[in-house]
Amino acid sequence: MSVRTSAVAVTLCVLTVCAAAVRSDAAAARKPVTHTVTVDAARFSPADLTVKVGDSVVWVNKDILAHTATTLKPGFDSQVIQPGKSWRYTVKKKGAFAYTCAFHPMNGIIRVK
């Protein structure tokens, strides 16, 4: 193998590693995560959830009662989630969003980093 050939081989190898690193960083930065909050026995679980902007939260109502996920301040409102149904919300801005159920004394918080 000539010196020039091996230099080309090393350069190609380095470029490949760099491209792979950039690709995985970009994927990590862009890929949104879906988080699940189970609603059962008149409780949100987990009640305290930390997410990132762009992620989604799905409230899955496994209870025999209808519930809502409604922020105390402006934020989000699921409206009624019937038993066996779910509601998906895509998080748009940073902050701490305390929420409750419009019908029952239930508490949860979504922290958006």
Ligand SMILES: [Cu+2]
């Ligand atoms: Cu409720």
